[in-house]
Amino acid sequence: MEQERIWTAALVVIGDEILSGRTQDKNIAQLASWLNVQGIRLAEVRVVPDRTAAIVEAVNTLRTRNDYLFTTGGIGPTHDDITVDAIAEALGVEVEHHPEAMAVLEGYYATRGGLTETRARMARVPAGAGLIPNRVSGAPGIHIGNIFIMAGVPHITAGMLDALTGTLEGGRPVVSGTIGCWVAESEVADLLRDAEKGHEGVSIGSYPFFRDGRTGANFVVRSADEALVTQCLADLTRELQAGGREVIAGGI
Amino acid sequence: MEQERIWTAALVVIGDEILSGRTQDKNIAQLASWLNVQGIRLAEVRVVPDRTAAIVEAVNTLRTRNDYLFTTGGIGPTHDDITVDAIAEALGVEVEHHPEAMAVLEGYYATRGGLTETRARMARVPAGAGLIPNRVSGAPGIHIGNIFIMAGVPHITAGMLDALTGTLEGGRPVVSGTIGCWVAESEVADLLRDAEKGHEGVSIGSYPFFRDGRTGANFVVRSADEALVTQCLADLTRELQAGGREVIAGGI
Numbered sequence: 067m068e069q070e071r072i073w074t075a076a077l078v079v080i081g082d083e084i085l086s087g088r089t090q091d092k093n094i095a096q097l098a099s100w101l102n103v104q105g106i107r108l109a110e111v112r113v114v115p116d117r118t119a120a121i122v123e124a125v126n127t128l129r130t131r132n133d134y135l136f137t138t139g140g141i142g143p144t145h146d147d148i149t150v151d152a153i154a155e156a157l158g159v160e161v162e163h164h165p166e167a168m169a170v171l172e173g174y175y176a177t178r179g180g181l182t183e184t185r186a187r188m189a190r191v192p193a194g195a196g197l198i199p200n201r202v203s204g205a206p207g208i209h210i211g212n213i214f215i216m217a218g219v220p221h222i223t224a225g226m227l228d229a230l231t232g233t234l235e236g237g238r239p240v241v242s243g244t245i246g247c248w249v250a251e252s253e254v255a256d257l258l259r260d261a262e263k264g265h266e267g268v269s270i271g272s273y274p275f276f277r278d279g280r281t282g283a284n285f286v287v288r289s290a291d292e293a294l295v296t297q298c299l300a301d302l303t304r305e306l307q308a309g310g311r312e313v314i315a316g317g318i
Numbered sequence: 319m320e321q322e323r324i325w326t327a328a329l330v331v332i333g334d335e336i337l338s339g340r341t342q343d344k345n346i347a348q349l350a351s352w353l354n355v356q357g358i359r360l361a362e363v364r365v366v367p368d369r370t371a372a373i374v375e376a377v378n379t380l381r382t383r384n385d386y387l388f389t390t391g392g393i394g395p396t397h398d399d400i401t402v403d404a405i406a407e408a409l410g411v412e413v414e415h416h417p418e419a420m421a422v423l424e425g426y427y428a429t430r431g432g433l434t435e436t437r438a439r440m441a442r443v444p445a446g447a448g449l450i451p452n453r454v455s456g457a458p459g460i461h462i463g464n465i466f467i468m469a470g471v472p473h474i475t476a477g478m479l480d481a482l483t484g485t486l487e488g489g490r491p492v493v494s495g496t497i498g499c500w501v502a503e504s505e506v507a508d509l510l511r512d513a514e515k516g517h518e519g520v521s522i523g524s525y526p527f528f529r530d531g532r533t534g535a536n537f538v539v540r541s542a543d544e545a546l547v548t549q550c551l552a553d554l555t556r557e558l559q560a561g562g563r564e565v566i567a568g569g570i
Contacts, residue, residue: 082523085360086494087350088538089525091343094365098339108337110372111365113346116523120362143504144524145511184507203528219526242338252395255436259397271334271368272396273341274471276455286340 070290073236074109075101076128080139080149081218082116092220093138100227105236105290106134116140121152129156129213134234139218141205143187149215150208154192157210164191167206174204201225238290243299246314247306250274251283257305258285265298267291282314292318322542325488326361327353328380332391332401333470334368344472345390352479357488357542358386368392373404381408381465386486391470393457395439401467402460406444409462416443419458426456453477490542495551498566499558502526503535509557510537517550519543534566544570 077097083089091113098108109132114120121137129135140149154161167189168181175181188205191197198207198214202225208215216226247254251272262270268289275282287298295318303316329349335341343365350360361384366372373389381387392401406413419441420433427433440457443449450459450466454477460467468478499506503524514522520541527534539550547570555568 079363082521082540083525083538084346085350085363086492086538086540087347087352087354087360088494090347094336095339095342098337100339102339108339109367111331111337111363113363115361116521142524142526144507145514146521146523178502179505182504185504187507188504240338242340250430252434252437252440253431255396255439262397269334269368269398271398272394273335274394286335288334288338 071237072290073106073134074132075106075134075136076109076132077111078121078124078128078135078137079111079113079218080116080121080137081113082146084113084139085115093216093218093223096220096224097136097138097227100231101236102240104231104234105239106234107240116146116148118148118152118155121149122156125153125156125213129211132212134212134214136214136216138216138223141188141207141215141217143184143205147187150190150192153210153213153215157192157213159193161190162193163189164195164197164208167191167197170197170200170206171204198226199229201229240288240290241292241295241318242286242288243295243316243318244287245285245299245303245306245316246282247285248280248282248312248314249306250281254283254306254309254311257302257309261298261302261305265289265294265301267294268298270298270302323489324542325358325386326384327358327386327388328361328384329363330373330376330380330387330389331363331365331470332368332373332389333365334398336365336391337367345468345470345475348472348476349388349390349479352483353488354492356483356486357491358486359492368398368400370400370404370407373401374408377405377408377465381463384464386464386466388466388468390468390475393440393459393467393469395436395457399439402442402444405462405465405467409444409465411445413442414445415441416447416449416460419443419449422449422452422458423456450478451481453481492540492542493544493547493570494538494540495547495568495570496539497537497551497555497558497568498534499537500532500534500564500566501558502533506535506558506561506563509561510554513550513554513557517541517546517553519546520550522550522554 195210271286447462459478523538
């Protein structure tokens with residue numbers, strides 16, 4: 067089979083609140099699931115503090131070795147919101163007020179006390195950037211080059227991803243299928259390794275669990291080739307059953 | 319005041335299941351909270367795939383610029399568990415079976431079908447490593463130099479952290495206090511910035527929320543100096559109230 071182009075993305079989560087343990091991050095899983103549907107793989111994630119140098123380093127490393135780079139967090143109006151300035155610095159461009167973002171904020175704040183200078187901070191973008199619509203609250207997200215700058219609050223991020231759906235070029239989505247089995251993974255490690263080797267293009271992950279007083283594991287088969295996933299799941303199920311293992315459930 | 323030594327840690331989360339969106343990571347928040355109590359700050363996190371080169375790069379970058387490095391995931395018995403080999407490669411050491419880990423696994427599997435060659439894979443460690451007790455299941459965690467290699471399953475990780483409690487040198491724990499306020503953060507951005515500047519050694523984070531149909535924000539004050547946090551919270555509360563703002567709740 068011809069080597070398929072794989073599209074990758076990275077995520078930089080910007081936020082002291084994640085690193086302090088105060089807030090449980092939800093954007094990694096949310097972005098990963100959304101990217102899968104776009105046919106793009108989340109290749110790496112970094113969580114960095116609200117510090118310019120840390121953001122610049124992460125953004126410059128990851129934007130050059132991935133097709134897309136997403137960031138979450140730090141685009142509000144307060145002193146700890148430094149994402150836009152840091153990314154402008156990473157790109158070596160100025161920061162400017164985006165006229166369309168100003169118009170959006172003027173509309174949003176018309177009935178909310180007016181657009182103050184502080185609120186207008188949320189219209190600041192790296193020079194040359196476009197906007198990502200925000201269907202949930204006022205301030206828009208930002209895209210510049212292959213970088214997508216999004217909110218940190220998960221349901222606002224979700225709205226921004228929704229606005230981006232279908233606009234990014236990707237490959238075939240990765241399909242994954244799962245087989246559960248009442249077995250200690252250590253008893254079938256060779257079988258799993260052979261199954262992965264025997265179906266070129268799939269990766270198989272093994273995730274043990276313990277429930278109802280019994281040991282089991284989920285085997286997750288992933289590939290961009292859905293037929294291959296189906297075939298691998300069927301072969302794996304047959305081999306597990308031939309070895310006397312109790313398969314719980316299978317399917318894509 | 320004398321400059322205080324700040325102890326930092328980094329975390330490498332190893333796992334395709336996190337990057338695929340299949341599993342919501344819980345170890346970042348769990349480790350962050352635990353580190354706070356030890357007086358160590360979580361300075362950065364990377365999530366990398368089950369690929370040796372990615373693990374080696376992250377481990378070697380982060381172990382040298384932090385006091386401690388933790389990893390989660392990839393220490394089971396199956397083909398996708400490559401953490402030990404990758405870290406040995408990062409350190410330039412061999413992999414060997416740890417005799418004490420072999421004994422632990424022999425005991426654990428005595429009533430569970432015996433210690434097979436596959437299961438003995440979980441006794442493999444980078445040469446020179448020690449063990450981290452696992453109070454939940456069989457296979458122990460591993461420490462070598464300033465690196466702590468832990469399980470990916472959160473409740474097993476929790477047990478390993480519990481075993482490490484009080485064994486790592488740290489500084490004063492960071493204390494954080496929160497004030498909630500019924501205000502749009504954009505209305506008090508200057509006040510927050512001034513409060514941070516006026517209390518050297520604190521950082522103030524602003525986290526907006528929307529509930530009961532109203533806009534509010536939590537202001538989180540952090541410092542290793544508890545008296546300073548208390549003072550800053552009191553000052554901030556007074557200033558918010560002086561500006562006619564409704565403070566919801568405050569406290570450390």
